[in-house]
Amino acid sequence: GQQVMQIPQYQHVQEGEDFTTYCNSSTTLSNIQWYKQRPGGHPVFLIQLVKSGEVKKQKRLTFQFGEAKKNSSLHITATQTTDVGTYFCAVILNDYKLSFGAGTTVTVRA
Amino acid sequence: EPEVTQTPSHQVTQMGQEVILRCVPISNHLYFYWYRQILGQKVEFLVSFYNNEISEKSEIFDDQFSVERPDGSNFTLKIRSTKLEDSAMYFCASSGGPGHGYTFGSGTRLTVV
Numbered sequence: 404g405q406q407v408m409q410i411p412q413y414q415h416v417q418e419g420e421d422f423t424t425y426c427n428s429s430t431t432l433s434n435i436q437w438y439k440q441r442p443g444g445h446p447v448f449l450i451q452l453v454k455s456g457e458v459k460k461q462k463r464l465t466f467q468f469g470e471a472k473k474n475s476s477l478h479i480t481a482t483q484t485t486d487v488g489t490y491f492c493a494v495i496l497n498d499y500k501l502s503f504g505a506g507t508t509v510t511v512r513a
Numbered sequence: 514e515p516e517v518t519q520t521p522s523h524q525v526t527q528m529g530q531e532v533i534l535r536c537v538p539i540s541n542h543l544y545f546y547w548y549r550q551i552l553g554q555k556v557e558f559l560v561s562f563y564n565n566e567i568s569e570k571s572e573i574f575d576d577q578f579s580v581e582r583p584d585g586s587n588f589t590l591k592i593r594s595t596k597l598e599d600s601a602m603y604f605c606a607s608s609g610g611p612g613h614g615y616t617f618g619s620g621t622r623l624t625v626v
Contacts, residue, residue, distance in 0.1 A: 436614060445604055446556060448614030491556065498611040499544070499561035499568040506555060 407435075407492055409504040416482045417512050423478045424507040426492035434495055435475045437466060440506070441488040484511050515539040519605050519618035526595055526625055534590045534621045536605030545588045546606040546615065547580065549573070556604070562588065595625045 408427045416422045426435065434453045438446040450459055452468035452475060459466045463486075465478040479486055489506040496502050518537040526532050538545050547559040560570040562580055579591045588607075592599055602622050606615040 434612065438615075440556075445617040445619050446615075448616065451612070451614060453612075495612065497569070499563060500558055501546070501615060502558060503548075503556040 407432075407494055407502070407504040409492060409507050411507060412505065414507055414509045415512065416486075416509060418482055418484065420482055421478065421480045422482060422509070423476050424490055424509075426475045426477075426504055428473050428494070431472050432475075432494050433472075435468060436493045436495070436501065437475075437477055438491045438493060438503070439488050440491065444488070446491060446503075479509075482509075482511055484513060487511050515616070517605055517607055517616050517618035519603075519621050521621060522619065523622045524624070526623070528597055528625055529594050531591065531593050532595055532623065534592075534603050534605075534623070536588045536590070536618055537586050538588055538605065538607030539616055540586070542607035542609050542616070544568075544608045544610060545582070546608075547590045548604045548606060548617075549601040550604065550620075551601045559590075559603075592623075595623075597625050599623060600625045 410425050414422050436451045437449040439449055440446045450466050455472050456470045457468040463480045467476045489508045491503045491506045493501050493503045520535045524532055545562040548556050549559055550556045558571050560574045560580055561568045577593045581589050602620045604620045605618045608615045
């Protein structure tokens with residue numbers, strides 16, 4: 404099935420700094436979703452991207468879908484301790500299956 | 514905000530025993546899912562359920578697993594004859610349809626001893 408690779412696996416960020424996590428596929432994606440899982444928590448839906456080159460913002464989070472629809476990125480500005488967690492990209496393979504990437508686990512140094 | 518509710522939050526069972534994990538999806542959602550997450554690993558798809566039947570299942574979802582929607586609100590995952598490697602967090606999710614985000618429950622942590 405379709406696989407997405409997420410990099411980096413771990414991201415250690417100084418509070419206040421920016422960082423970006425990437426999701427890459429070898430095949431063209433119809434859409435991509437992003438989820439956040441806090442430590443000990445459950446995945447929470449953040450956003451879905453559908454269009455080539457689409458950019459969506461949620462406060463300090465900026466999500467982008469590549470022009471070729473083979474990659475996506477999540478950029479967080481001015482990282483806060485509340486940003487700690489694992490960020491997953493996920494692709495809808497068909498009407499009945501969402502497949503998750505391995506995630507980027509973010510820790511923040513105060 | 515509507516929630517997906519899962520019970521119990523933690524289940525400890527002996528190897529070989531049967532367990533039933535319960536979920537109450539969001540009431541107007543039509544698509545239901547079970548995922549599992551072994552500690553520190555990715556979220557793995559188990560099964561999807563739509564229109565009172567399984568619509569897709571993964572290779573993990575073998576004959577020891579079954580799902581049921583016994584009434585209009587509950588959605589259950591049964592694991593027969595549990596194995597040590599079944600120890601994981603099991604998440605139920607529901608969605609309003611294709612292309613919608615999934616709403617996950619808080620999970621059931623299953624520990625097989």
